[in-house]
Amino acid sequence: MSFTQQIACARCGNHFALGELLNLCPCGAPLLVRYDLARAKAEIAKSSFAGRVSSLWRYRELLPLQDDANLISLGEGYTPLLPAKKLAAAIGLRQLWIKDEAQNPTGSFKDRGLSLAISRAKELGVKKAAIPSAGNAGGSFAAYAARAGIESHVFMPRDTPIANQIEVQQYGAKLTLVDGLISDCGRMVAERKAAEGWFDFSTLKEPYRVEGKKTMGYEIAEQLDWRLPDVIVYPTGGGTGLIGMWKAFGELEELGWIKSARPRMVAVQARGCAPIVKAFEEHKSSAEPWHNARTVASGLRVPQAVGDFLMLSAIRQSGGTALSVGDEEMLHEVGRVARTEGIFFCPEGAACVAALRRLVENRWIAPDDEVVIFNTASGLKYLDVLQ
Numbered sequence: 001m002s003f004t005q006q007i008a009c010a011r012c013g014n015h016f017a018l019g020e021l022l023n024l025c026p027c028g029a030p031l032l033v034r035y036d037l038a039r040a041k042a043e044i045a046k047s048s049f050a051g052r053v054s055s056l057w058r059y060r061e062l063l064p065l066q067d068d069a070n071l072i073s074l075g076e077g078y079t080p081l082l083p084a085k086k087l088a089a090a091i092g093l094r095q096l097w098i099k100d101e102a103q104n105p106t107g108s109f110k111d112r113g114l115s116l117a118i119s120r121a122k123e124l125g126v127k128k129a130a131i132p133s134a135g136n137a138g139g140s141f142a143a144y145a146a147r148a149g150i151e152s153h154v155f156m157p158r159d160t161p162i163a164n165q166i167e168v169q170q171y172g173a174k175l176t177l178v179d180g181l182i183s184d185c186g187r188m189v190a191e192r193k194a195a196e197g198w199f200d201f202s203t204l205k206e207p208y209r210v211e212g213k214k215t216m217g218y219e220i221a222e223q224l225d226w227r228l229p230d231v232i233v234y235p236t237g238g239g240t241g242l243i244g245m246w247k248a249f250g251e252l253e254e255l256g257w258i259k260s261a262r263p264r265m266v267a268v269q270a271r272g273c274a275p276i277v278k279a280f281e282e283h284k285s286s287a288e289p290w291h292n293a294r295t296v297a298s299g300l301r302v303p304q305a306v307g308d309f310l311m312l313s314a315i316r317q318s319g320g321t322a323l324s325v326g327d328e329e330m331l332h333e334v335g336r337v338a339r340t341e342g343i344f345f346c347p348e349g350a351a352c353v354a355a356l357r358r359l360v361e362n363r364w365i366a367p368d369d370e371v372v373i374f375n376t377a378s379g380l381k382y383l384d385v386l387q
Contacts, residue, residue: 003040004064007031007207010310018066021124023205030307031207032247033064037254046226046257054078056112056215062251063116064211070123072148074105076115077215081223081372086340087353092360095370097229099216100343101377106143106167108136108346108377112216113209113240117201118144120208126150130198132185134237135164135298136377141201142171153198155185160298163381181293183303203238204307213241217248220372221258228263230369233356235348235376236267236276236322237302239311246314263372265320267311268355270295273303274324276311281322285309296327296385297347299376321364329354334379334386346382349375 007016011029016022025031044061052058056077065071081097088096101109114137121129130153131141138154145152152173156165157180168175178185186202193200204210221228228249234242242265252258269277273293279286290303305311315322333350337343345353352373359365379386 001061002064002066003035003037003061004066005034005036008034010307018064019124021126021199022207023200024306030204030210030310033207033211035062035251037251041255044255046222046255049222056115056212056219059215059218062218063215064208065116065119066123070119072119072122072144073115074111074143074147076104076111076212078219079103081220082341082343084341087337090340091357092367093365093371094368097370097372098341098343099220099372099374101216102344102346102375102379106136106140107381108140109213109216109241109374110137110140111144112212113137114140114144114201114212116212117206117208118148118150121150121199121201122148126199128196128198129153129201130155130189130193130196131201132156132182132189133160133164134182134301135160136381137203138173138175139164139167139171142168142173145173146171153196155188157181157185157298157301161382162384164298181301181303183289203240203305204243210240210244210247213244214248214251215244216241216374217245218252220245221248221252226257228258228261229372230263231266231365231371232263233266233268233352233359233371233373235297235300235351235374236269236311237300237348238305239267239276239307241374241376242267242314243307243310246310246318262318265315265318266355266359267315267320267322268351269322269324270297270300270330270351271324271326273301275303276305276308277322277324279308279312280315285312287312297330297351299346299348300351321359323355323358325351325354325358331386338379343375344379345375346377346379347385348377349373
């Protein structure tokens with residue numbers, strides 16, 4: 001069962017029925033799922049999760065799928081929260097954790113959002129779908145669409161890592177390579193979707209990918225015995241994970257499972273594509289498009305995010321910050337973390353390590369702070385970048 005109540009616009013508050021196939025609100029803002037948390041609080045105890053399936057579907061009642069017959073899963077989620085003692089000592093921290101999303105089925109955190117989004121698409125009768133992707137989302141989308149029997153079309157920049165291109169094709173999706181960025185891919189999907197009959201799975205342009213990503217917040221709380229760390233450092237492109245975790249913390253507090261204290265949320269971007277950092281530093285509530293976006297971290301090469309105002313709000317409400325790191329910094333950290341902790345980080349995850357070093361050095365993070373950083377994908381997907 002699910003305690004889902006309705007879909008609501010994140011900006012204007014308009015409400016929509018669960019049976020509608022939805023992209024953005026007519027006002028242009030993302031839509032978010034709302035739950036009957038008062039009823040959930042009365043009927044679910046946090047102790048009930050012990051012994052449940054080791055995937056994100058352990059939180060089944062707090063996810064929007066209505067009928068288990070439509071559940072499309074490859075075992076995604078409930079990734080380990082690994083202590084990083086040697087890296088913590090090298091950086092100057094008491095307690096550092098790595099949330100290793102590389103252990104998801106297709107090797108990245110994208111599986112969380114696509115499992116939910118594809119499951120709901122199947123439930124709502126979608127037969128054909130398309131997605132613009134900077135890399136990992138395309139492969140994940142193709143995998144879950146294949147399992148669901150949904151015809152899939154993926155649009156990627158031509159210089160996307162070759163591993164992402166190959167997996168899309170192996171899963172049977174139609175791959176279109178674009179001379180441009182993910183924003184250009186998104187424009188092509190938008191221009192063609194009506195004529196082709198595609199449902200658009202673009203980041204935050206449908207309500208369900210963020211529901212999969214929010215489970216990272218649920219898992220951190222559960223894995224730390226229903227408390228939260230002092231700081232979360234997260235690589236931010238489209239920002240679905242940051243927005244999802246912030247949503248999760250609000251739900252968890254309303255359920256009575258955590259207290260009101262929140263982690264300071266740190267958004268990490270690449271120096272060659274940092275629209276959220278720029279907007280944060282300029283005290284703006286939305287971000288301007290970033291021109292000539294360039295970075296080896298393909299997941300961070302997102303020049304404009306539809307959820308920019310939600311990201312900036314979460315960062316500020318949490319007392320967090322946003323900063324950018326250079327490509328050389330993140331690439332250097334890939335090898336350093338691999339040698340120190342035995343985990344092969346993707347460049348996006350390595351960007352978090354570079355940012356963390358700087359935040360400790362300038363004392364924004366104190367030695368006694370408990371910190372969680374994210375490795376969002378396997379470094380194996382970036383061999384052509386790292387060689």
